[in-house]
Amino acid sequence: MATRPTIADIARELQISKAAVSYALNGQPGVGEQTRQRVLDVARNLGWQPSASARALGGFHTKVIGLALARPAQTVAIESFFIRFLVGVETALAKRDWSLLLRIIGDHPDQEVEVYRKWWGEGRIDGVILVDERHRDPRITAVDELGLPAVLCGGPRRDTTMPCLWTDQAADAETLTDYLAGLGHRRIAHIAGPREFAHERGRQRGMQRAAARHGLDLLSRSAAYDAAAAVQATRSLMADPTTAPTAIVYANDLNAVAGQRELENAGFTVPQDVSVISWDDSPLTEMVATPITALARETEAYGEQAATVLLDRIAGVDRGRVRVTPSDIVIRDSTGPARAAR
Amino acid sequence: MATRPTIADIARELQISKAAVSYALNGQPGVGEQTRQRVLDVARNLGWQPSASARALGGFHTKVIGLALARPAQTVAIESFFIRFLVGVETALAKRDWSLLLRIIGDHPDQEVEVYRKWWGEGRIDGVILVDERHRDPRITAVDELGLPAVLCGGPRRDTTMPCLWTDQAADAETLTDYLAGLGHRRIAHIAGPREFAHERGRQRGMQRAAARHGLDLLSRSAAYDAAAAVQATRSLMADPTTAPTAIVYANDLNAVAGQRELENAGFTVPQDVSVISWDDSPLTEMVATPITALARETEAYGEQAATVLLDRIAGVDRGRVRVTPSDIVIRDSTGPARAAR
DNA sequence: AACCTTGGGACGGCCTCTTGC
DNA sequence: CGCAAGAGGCCGTCCCAAGGT
Missing domain, CATH: 3.40.50.2300 (Response regulator)
Structure with missing residues (x-):
């Protein structure tokens, strides 16, 4: 292939200066209308494209x-x-x-x-x-x-x-607890992600306040964002029947799917025994045998x-500070009335 | 913040030329050892970094x-x-x-x-x-x-x-049919992806040859890479009990999961009634209730x-032409002996 | 005289300020 | 005033020439 055309090539072809070409190409004043047209035509024919490096070197944005x-x-x-x-x-x-x-x-x-x-x-x-x-x-x-x-x-x-x-994690937490409280749940669990993430802290705080407002018992756990951690946390939560929650909120889709599977393997029926919610929606939550209720964040x-x-x-x-639209809850099959309330 | 330091700044600071600085910085000959050291020190102090644009403009790689x-x-x-x-x-x-x-x-x-x-x-x-x-x-x-x-x-x-x-799609096809034939399957189906993709054509050809070699009946379908298409294809495949296959190979993890779920919803037991294989492995195939046997491509x-x-x-x-290592099959719970052979 | 070290300066492509008709 | 040419700058690289020993 030939070497890339430059504005100098265009200028030479039209017997005008590089400056005129530049003005024409950028829609700047300083060049006549017919000259501009001729420049644009030649540029198109030559397949000219501005060099990103040259532009950036001149202090412009790299885009x-x-x-x-x-x-x-x-x-x-x-x-x-x-x-x-x-x-x-x-x-x-x-x-x-x-x-x-x-x-x-x-x-x-x-x-x-x-x-x-x-x-x-x-x-x-x-x-x-x-x-x-x-x-x-x-x-x-x-x-x-x-x-x-x-x-x-x-x-x-x-x-x-x-x-x-x-x-607004607090608003989302409110949406979740609101929904669960409405189903009669009195004892719920929140399996959050690692506390190093700010949003997880926000969610935990939000859940605590919202639970308190609704008079719910809240069990909190932190777990890594992987299947094994979710399984582990779920197991420890359900180990003691006297303290087991009737609903579990998982940090994300992956944890929810893994956790729900663990629940079912352990003999619990979802949602009759335990309701499951994911704080994050994805195609994954719909794909499992019992599609999972989730907070539909518009990622x-x-x-x-x-x-x-x-x-x-x-x-x-x-x-400045832009607030993300609070998420809606998408109700699927994994949530239902609390056991005691049936 | 101050403006970015350039080699000119370094040169001025040391009272030497830009050329010397450039040589020093790039490990080129043409500059004395002690000058080089002084340049490197000053560059580090100033936090100098080469301008990608300037380099590229000079005909170097942009990396x-x-x-x-x-x-x-x-x-x-x-x-x-x-x-x-x-x-x-x-x-x-x-x-x-x-x-x-x-x-x-x-x-x-x-x-x-x-x-x-x-x-x-x-x-x-x-x-x-x-x-x-x-x-x-x-x-x-x-x-x-x-x-x-x-x-x-x-x-x-x-x-x-x-x-x-x-x-080598043919080799992978051989791996799959080999495995299925070994389990006694005589009538298998291949739900491929869209035929516009070259690899799907390769797989279809490979499956046809491999099936012929093993004397298997092969049913082929093309479907889009989404859950709905997989469900649709599965349904049409299983509609007539006299022609239904005893094993289905899906184009990817998503199709396999959706297809398997459709099979189970329709009353088939996996793998007793139908075996399911995915041509593509992913965490998804492990996450479902019946983990799916898959070709483990190392993506x-x-x-x-x-x-x-x-x-x-x-x-x-x-x-030149580099051949990707053929994939191994990862056997999970979704495949088993063919029905007739039990 | 041959070698090592260093400086000067042009170049790459584009934009824009200044000057000139 | 409209239009166009010329020159300089952005930053790093490298050829070539000049200086020193």
């Missing part, structure tokens, strides 16, 4: 944003959250013709900052999306100090001014919103 | 490869293939400090080429990975004509010289290999 995921590969592969979130992000980016630079790291949040530092230092990206907010999250300060535009999927928090997309929309807020921030428009 | 996925967002989200493949790709890239530019498009293979054309034209990427090979795949010629380095996950085919990672390794072959190709080393 790329970065996203590094620091979670075990295994988790990333199973949970549909990430890929759905990605799909949403891509949707927003594609609309404005931006691209996504992706990195999947293992379980090393500190490496995540290193990746951002590198990408930003090399001028590869214009901003980043921070997901999986942690309790003490070193990324926030680090990214702030770098001056790297970012949007936080989490918060709100006082130690940063970056825009954030915050989920694609969430990703799309995150990208939009970031793009706005990069453009100089700070949307 | 970025592109990947565009053209499948319905829904499919991408559910099937674990993509994300596992991505994890593998990232593993290989991270090792050599390259990055991935990702785009998720809807179901428009033609747009995929447009994205590559754009990325390549703008000088954003050094190569691409082509996945989901189609029967008549316009991308191959297009990418060849662009002169864009690529690796094809599929093939081998005669109309291109790009390196490819080809899966992460596949992705890693794809990235490695591409990186080599970009570096000028063409690995």
Whole structure:
């Protein structure tokens, strides 16, 4: 193939200056209408495309944003959250013709900052999306100090001014407990994810308050986001019949499916003996023999919103704290009236 | 924050030329050892990082490869293939400090080429990975004509010289039929994915030959990669008891799970009445009540290999046609002796 | 005279400021 | 005032020449 055409080629072909070509190509004033047309025609014929490097070198945006995921590969592969979130992000980016630079790291949040530092230092990206907010999250300060535009999927928090997309975990907890209390459940359990994640803490707090408000007994457990942990937690919860809950809320779809299977293996009937709810919805929850009631978070929309807020921030428009629309509950077969209330 | 330090800053600080700094930083000869050390020290203190744009402008690699996925967002989200493949790709890239530019498009293979054309034209990427090979795949010629380095996950085919990672579908088909024939099955079904995908054609051909070799009756169906299609195909297959197969091979994990559930809902017992196999393994196949026997393709390794072959190709080393290691079968509870043979 | 070290400067592609007709 | 040309900058690389021993 021939070498890439440049504006100099166009200029030579038309016997005009590079400046005129540049103006014409960018819709800037400073060039006559017919010259502009001729430039555009030649550019199209030559198949000219602007060099992203040359543009970036001149201080313009690279039109790329970065996203590094620091979670075990295994988790990333199973949970549909990430890929759905990605799909949403891509949707927003594609609309404005931006691209996504992706990195999947293992379980090393500190490496995540290193990746951002590198990408930003090399001028590869214009901003980043921070997901999986942690309790003490070193990324926030680090990214702030770098001056790297970012949007936080989490918060709100006082130690940063970056825009954030915050989920009202308390409202979601209220939705869940409301529903369960309405079914007559008096003793419920919440198998949360690892407490290092800020959203898990928020959910636990929310569940405690909501349970207290409804006068429910609440059992809390923390477990890793994998099947084995969910099974383990479920087993310990149900071991003593005198303290066993009549409903269990799981942190995500994977845990709920694994937990429900453990319940059924152990001889419990869902939902007659125990109701099961997942805090996260996905095709997985519908695919099991007893489809699982779940909180239907709109993950694609969430990703799309995150990208939009970031793009706005990069453009100089700070949307501040954006509240994510509270989720609705999707009722399926895994929940029903509490045992005692039947 | 201060403006990014450049080699000019380092040069000024040390009262030497930019050239000397550049040589020192890149381990090139042309600069004394002690000067080199001083340069490296100052660079570290200043937190200098090379500008990716400036380097790329000089004709160097951008150290970025592109990947565009053209499948319905829904499919991408559910099937674990993509994300596992991505994890593998990232593993290989991270090792050599390259990055991935990702785009998720809807179901428009033609747009995929447009994205590559754009990325390549703008000088954003050094190569691409082509996945989901189609029967008549316009991308191959297009990418060849662009002169864009690529690796094809599929093939081998005669109309291109790009390196490819080809899966011996016939060998995998043989593994499956071998196993089923050994269990006494004489009448089996293959619910394949859409025939537009080259690998589905390869599998169908492989199944036909292998079945013929074993003297098995083979029923073939094509279905979309979603639960509804799998249910539909399963239903039509089992409608007539006189022609119903004793084993069904599904195109992927999702179809297998949905199909198996349909079988059980319809009153068949798995594996006593019908055996179920998935051509693709994933955590999903283990998670259902009757864990599903599956062909364990090592998707992460596949992705890693794809990235490695591409990186080599970009570096000028063409690995040609690389055969993917044939998959092993993982036997779980969904397969057993054929009914008639019990 | 031959070698090592270093400096000068051009280049890559694009944008934009300044100047000129 | 409208239009166009020229030049300089962004940052790193590397050829070539000049300096020193």
